[in-house]
Amino acid sequence: MTKAKPSAALGARLSLQAHSRDNxxxxxxxxxxxxxxxxxxxxxxxxxxxxxVALCRIAKGSEVIKYGVVIGRATSAIRQGEHVHVHNIA
Amino acid sequence: xxxxxxxxxxxxGSGWRRSDGRVGLRNHVIAFSTVALTDRITSLAAARxxxxxxxxxAFQRGxxxxxxxxxxxxxxxxxxxxxxxxxLIVTHDRxxxxxxEADCLELGKPIIVLSLIAQAGMQSAQDAMxxxxxxxxxxxxxxxxxxxxxxxxxxxxxxxGSDATSALAANPAIGRFVDRLIAAGGxxxxxxxxxxxxxxxxxxxxxxxEAIAQDILGYLCIxxxxxxxxxxxxxxxxxTAENIEAGLSTLTEKTMGAFCKIGSNRFAGALPFGxxxxxxxxxxxxxxxxxxxxxxxxxxxxxxxxxxAMGVYNPSGMPLAPTVKICGNPKTLSNWPDGIDxxxxxxxxxxxxxxxxxxxxxxxxxxxxxxxxxxxEEWREGQIIIPISQLPL
Numbered sequence: 261m262t263k264a265k266p267s268a269a270l271g272a273r274l275s276l277q278a279h280s281r282d283n284x285x286x287x288x289x290x291x292x293x294x295x296x297x298x299x300x301x302x303x304x305x306x307x308x309x310x311x312x313v314a315l316c317r318i319a320k321g322s323e324v325i326k327y328g329v330v331i332g333r334a335t336s337a338i339r340q341g342e343h344v345h346v347h348n349i350a
Numbered sequence: 351x352x353x354x355x356x357x358x359x360x361x362x363g364s365g366w367r368r369s370d371g372r373v374g375l376r377n378h379v380i381a382f383s384t385v386a387l388t389d390r391i392t393s394l395a396a397a398r399x400x401x402x403x404x405x406x407x408a409f410q411r412g413x414x415x416x417x418x419x420x421x422x423x424x425x426x427x428x429x430x431x432x433x434x435x436x437x438l439i440v441t442h443d444r445x446x447x448x449x450x451e452a453d454c455l456e457l458g459k460p461i462i463v464l465s466l467i468a469q470a471g472m473q474s475a476q477d478a479m480x481x482x483x484x485x486x487x488x489x490x491x492x493x494x495x496x497x498x499x500x501x502x503x504x505x506x507x508x509x510x511g512s513d514a515t516s517a518l519a520a521n522p523a524i525g526r527f528v529d530r531l532i533a534a535g536g537x538x539x540x541x542x543x544x545x546x547x548x549x550x551x552x553x554x555x556x557x558x559x560e561a562i563a564q565d566i567l568g569y570l571c572i573x574x575x576x577x578x579x580x581x582x583x584x585x586x587x588x589x590t591a592e593n594i595e596a597g598l599s600t601l602t603e604k605t606m607g608a609f610c611k612i613g614s615n616r617f618a619g620a621l622p623f624g625x626x627x628x629x630x631x632x633x634x635x636x637x638x639x640x641x642x643x644x645x646x647x648x649x650x651x652x653x654x655x656x657x658x659a660m661g662v663y664n665p666s667g668m669p670l671a672p673t674v675k676i677c678g679n680p681k682t683l684s685n686w687p688d689g690i691d692x693x694x695x696x697x698x699x700x701x702x703x704x705x706x707x708x709x710x711x712x713x714x715x716x717x718x719x720x721x722x723x724x725x726x727e728e729w730r731e732g733q734i735i736i737p738i739s740q741l742p743l
Contacts, residue, residue: 274700276518278610286518286597288698310514310597324599327522327610329552331603345599 272298277315279328284312284344286326303341312344324349358500358534362712363719365498365654368432369458373502375654375672375719377435378403379487381479384425384450385409388440388466395438395479402483403669407734412742424624424736426453427650429461433670435493436460436486438479443467460489498719500534501630506648506656506671507540507611510641511682513661514596517607519678519697520659523707525613527657528632530708532615537630539621539651541637541644543573545608547584548601552609557617558631565620569636611659623737624650641666642733645673650734655715663689667732672724674714676707689725 275285275297285297292306303313312326318338323330332349342348365373381396382405383389389406396404405428413421429437436459441447447465454461462482469475507524509516528538546553547570557563577584589598598604618631624647627633635651637644645656645668653671658664660677663686667673677683678694692714696702718724726732 274698276698278518278522288518308597312597312599326603327606328614329555329602329606331606332600345597346594349599 281328307343361497363498363716364495372432374432376433399483435490439463500536504537504653506653509659510664511662515678516661519694520676526704526708527711529613539648541635542639548605623647626652643735667726669732673726
């Protein structure tokens with residue numbers, strides 16, 4: 261099932277999708293100026309270590325899934341590649 | 351649905367099969383002091399016989415109600431534990447010794463009960479204990495081992511010193527191993543009730559029945575009432591400002607960081623402290639969050655080994671069962687190399703994944719069953735602590 265292997269491709273941020281159902285991934289490095297993750301997905305710059313990024317668009321009110329479970333819901337529409345945290349989920 | 355995968359119940363090592371059918375990963379001779387009065391003399395005697403494991407948990411007299419029953423049951427659970435091959439049981443008075451002797455009649459392992467008051471003199475009493483320990487050690491030295499299967503294993507799942515790496519490396523790696531263990535007919539216990547607050551929806555979704563979910567949620571309710579009576583509002587202060595700065599957005603996300611140790615399995619039952627799971631599968635146990643206490647509950651509930659996820663270093667363990675310290679934090683790994691059994695930091699840096707880690711855990715358990723000491727065993731780490739709820743008489 262889940263392939264949790266993160267790839268350390270050059271010039272891309274290290275990130276980990278904990279479960280195949282997840283719509284967020286956790287960033288695992290401090291390359292804040294870098295704007296892509298290893299899968300090629302473009303992400304916002306400046307997302308800190310340990311914080312989450314949206315792997316797809318998440319509509320307002322929709323489930324935010326990490327570890328394969330619902331950890332919260334979007335309190336505003338979240339773009340693909342956007343920082344996901346207390347400002348847009350609860 | 352879980353029974354269909356029993357075919358994966360392959361031998362993973364060897365152990366000692368006890369008369370109750372359980373298999374020990376260790377064949378300890380224990381010097382067990384059942385009351386604090388005899389702790390010192392018992393530990394002095396144990397230190398004189400190589401390989402003897404002293405168990406001196408400062409047990410009290412004057413416990414009341416449920417506390418008294420719990421302590422009495424936990425004494426029996428120590429002696430009956432599958433990792434115990436033989437036991438010298440020390441108590442103070444003759445009446446207590448008679449009760450203990452009666453309790454041990456059907457355990458089918460070499461046991462000697464000694465009443466301190468029936469001895470004469472500190473040195474002579476200690477010498478008598480040493481002689482008994484040497485005899486017990488000789489008696490079980492040649493005990494044959496049998497194959498150890500997945501289905502023989504009860505594994506305690508623990509975490510301590512948790513940080514961002516535990517939630518992404520050590521805990522999910524344990525979860526992946528537990529997926530295999532449960533699929534092959536094995537048993538796992540996860541505890542620390544306070545850490546489950548915020549995971550209610552997951553408990554409902556990952557229980558085999560509504561009744562089991564309600565049993566677990568009932569324990570959460572007891573825990574939260576206890577917090578409230580102390581004026582603590584756990585949900586109101588979690589995730590903490592520090593958690594939020596570290597990237598955790600919701601209480602459920604924080605809870606899942608520890609909860610992911612259970613993998614994708616469903617709970618087969620909810621247990622009170624130190625109780626043995628009646629069926630195979632994943633079990634919840636109601637324990638305090640302090641790791642030596644929660645490990646005591648799970649090991650006395652029959653776990654022969656524990657998997658302990660760490661972020662920052664945590665030295666605890668439970669002396670009766672090997673504790674496998676698993677860490678994904680590069681700084682902790684570099685500072686505490688002699689205290690950690692398994693490095694899973696490559697999950698974070700990209701060199702490996704959860705399946706690799708699960709394979710390594712399996713291999714390590716086989717080696718430990720084969721006699722390899724865990725770091726906690728090397729350092730003789732660990733305590734037995736039972737949760738006492740009322741002032742003794």
